[in-house]
Amino acid sequence: xxxxxxxxxxxxxxxxxxxxxxxxxxxxxxxxxxxxxxxxxxxxxxxxxxxxxxxxxxxxxxxxxxxxxxxxxxxxxxxxxxxxxxxxxxxxxxxxxxxxxxxxxxxxxxxxxxxxxxxxxxxxxxxxxxxxxxxxxxxxxxxxxxxxxxxxxxxxxxxxxxxxxxxxxxxxxxxxxxxxxxxxxxxxxxxxxxxxxxxxxxxxxxxxxxxxxxxxxxxxxxxxxxxxxxxxxxxxxxxxxxxxxxxxxxxxxxxxxxxxxxxxxxxxxxxxxxxxxxxxxxxxxxxxxxxxxxxxxxxxxxxxxxxxxxxxxxxxxxxxxxxxxxxxxxxxxxxxxxxxxxxxxxxxxxxxxxxxxxxxxxxxxxxxxxxxxxxxxxxxxxxxxxxxxxxxxxxxxxxxxxxxxxxxxxxxxxxxxx
Ligand SMILES: Cc1cc2nc3c(=O)[nH]c(=O)nc-3n(C[C@H](O)[C@H](O)[C@H](O)COP(=O)(O)OP(=O)(O)OC[C@H]3O[C@@H](n4cnc5c(N)ncnc54)[C@H](O)[C@@H]3O)c2cc1C
Numbered sequence: 284x285x286x287x288x289x290x291x292x293x294x295x296x297x298x299x300x301x302x303x304x305x306x307x308x309x310x311x312x313x314x315x316x317x318x319x320x321x322x323x324x325x326x327x328x329x330x331x332x333x334x335x336x337x338x339x340x341x342x343x344x345x346x347x348x349x350x351x352x353x354x355x356x357x358x359x360x361x362x363x364x365x366x367x368x369x370x371x372x373x374x375x376x377x378x379x380x381x382x383x384x385x386x387x388x389x390x391x392x393x394x395x396x397x398x399x400x401x402x403x404x405x406x407x408x409x410x411x412x413x414x415x416x417x418x419x420x421x422x423x424x425x426x427x428x429x430x431x432x433x434x435x436x437x438x439x440x441x442x443x444x445x446x447x448x449x450x451x452x453x454x455x456x457x458x459x460x461x462x463x464x465x466x467x468x469x470x471x472x473x474x475x476x477x478x479x480x481x482x483x484x485x486x487x488x489x490x491x492x493x494x495x496x497x498x499x500x501x502x503x504x505x506x507x508x509x510x511x512x513x514x515x516x517x518x519x520x521x522x523x524x525x526x527x528x529x530x531x532x533x534x535x536x537x538x539x540x541x542x543x544x545x546x547x548x549x550x551x552x553x554x555x556x557x558x559x560x561x562x563x564x565x566x567x568x569x570x571x572x573x574x575x576x577x578x579x580x581x582x583x584x585x586x587x588x589x590x591x592x593x594x595x596x597x598x599x600x601x602x603x604x605x606x607x608x609x610x611x612x613x614x615x616x617x618x619x620x621x622x623x624x625x626x627x628x629x630x631x632x633x634x635x636x637x638x639x640x641x642x643x644x645x646x647x648x649x650x651x652x653x654x655x656x657x658x659x660x661x662x663x664x665x666x667x668x669x670x671x672x673x674x675x676x677x678x679x680x681x682x683x684x685x686x687x688x689x690x691x692x693x694x695x696x697x698x699x700x701x
Contacts, residue, residue, distance in 0.1 A: 296455070297458060300431075300432055301327060302426065303462060310421075317613055324444075341560055343486070363413050367405045368497065371496060373498070375501045377665055435470075455622045458583060471578070477568055477589070478569055482506070483524075488521075492556075493552070506524065506526045507526070534564045569590060575604075581608055604639075611627060634693075
């Protein structure tokens with residue numbers, strides 16, 4: 284395992300602040316796929332990197348086929364595969380909570396053939412474990428944790444980062460992967476556009492009596508979408524979007540009361556359900572940085588964008604940033620260009636900002652369209668879902684879109700070498 288490095292002044296290819304999913308994956312991609320001798324400094328305020336025993340994140344994360352390709356190229360998929368449940372089919376319903384029958388409006392069954400790119404579900408803690416283990420055994424990554432950036436300055440030649448713990452790190456480029464409240468983004472004076480939702484996202488793992496057969500279900504309920512996502516075994520991960528006051532009351536109540544509400548939403552198909560671990564509630568927001576780049580600075584992951592979790596795309600979009608930034612940096616190095624120059628960073632920004640804004644706006648629109656109890660709106664959206672259900676070409680496109688296989692896909696997400 285790499286131990287925190289305490290040199291007084293050290294030079295790196297890239298310095299990354301934030302060793303979560305996006306930051307650690309970028310560190311691995313650059314050290315595995317960059318030129319020989321390329322070193323990365325990874326700084327995180329949390330002590331967990333890289334030696335933590337457990338990662339307390341009760342979420343199930345839906346990973347697109349494109350994200351799987353990236354993890355596979357980095358040699359991470361082999362360790363993750365035994366824990367990953369493929370999504371075999373998807374069902375979408377739209378009804379009030381007390382409806383006696385949940386009509387099926389949209390389904391993806393035949394479109395999800397064996398050769399179609401399919402998403403899968405992994406437990407967040409398992410994913411972070413695999414990523415962190417890989418970081419710990421990569422000698423080209425120096426981990427500084429727990430630590431943070433006291434200040435940094437940039438000039439025409441590079442950026443100097445002064446750590447809280449003392450010592451100075453230097454590199455041509457600094458990457459902010461420090462999550463949605465990114466302090467680096469703030470220090471760089473980059474503002475965000477966005478808003479908070481009057482909803483919370485409650486997540487938990489549940490066990491159930493009957494098998495799910497890989498079926499993911501999205502119930503659009505008036506308070507917000509309620510997703511049942513299949514995990515390995517007779518277990519599922521739920522993402523329960525609920526109006527905030529109601530959500531806070533659910534979190535404060537007993538597990539019995541919570542499970543009773545769960546059963547009302549699950550129906551009887553999976554039999555009796557029970558909580559398998561702690562539940563956790565997340566505030567929900569849409570947020571997009573006005574710029575994904577600054578002076579010798581690039582933003583990735585939630586530091587750059589936060590989207591509504593209804594389609595499980597947040598990290599997938601963040602991993603696209605990782606793949607695009609890795610490709611941009613490796614290409615620049617091959618051409619002998621400055622990896623932190625405005626020209627190099629502009630390529631990354633052009634590639635990622637519009638794509639992220641588009642995905643975030645689609646999630647926001649879907650949440651607004653479905654999270655209400657308006658009868659005329661329900662009639663219109665159900666007509667829309669019914670029409671999509673009868674359009675096989677459009678459904679195939681939607682499956683490819685969810686798989687991350689549309690648009691300008693970075694090479695690492697298509698399983699291609701750099
Ligand atoms: C309810 C819910 C369900 C979701 N489900 C899905 C899903 O199914 N699929 C999907 O793709 N996405 C999903 N997401 C989104 C996904 O969780 C996020 O997009 C992802 O966690 C972002 O990863 P990140 O590495 O950018 O940020 P984070 O995971 O927030 O990591 C940030 C890291 O930076 C560190 N840090 C913070 N401040 C500093 C600092 N000043 N200096 C140094 N380090 C710092 C933190 O310790 C942390 O390690 C979901 C989100 C929610 C809320």
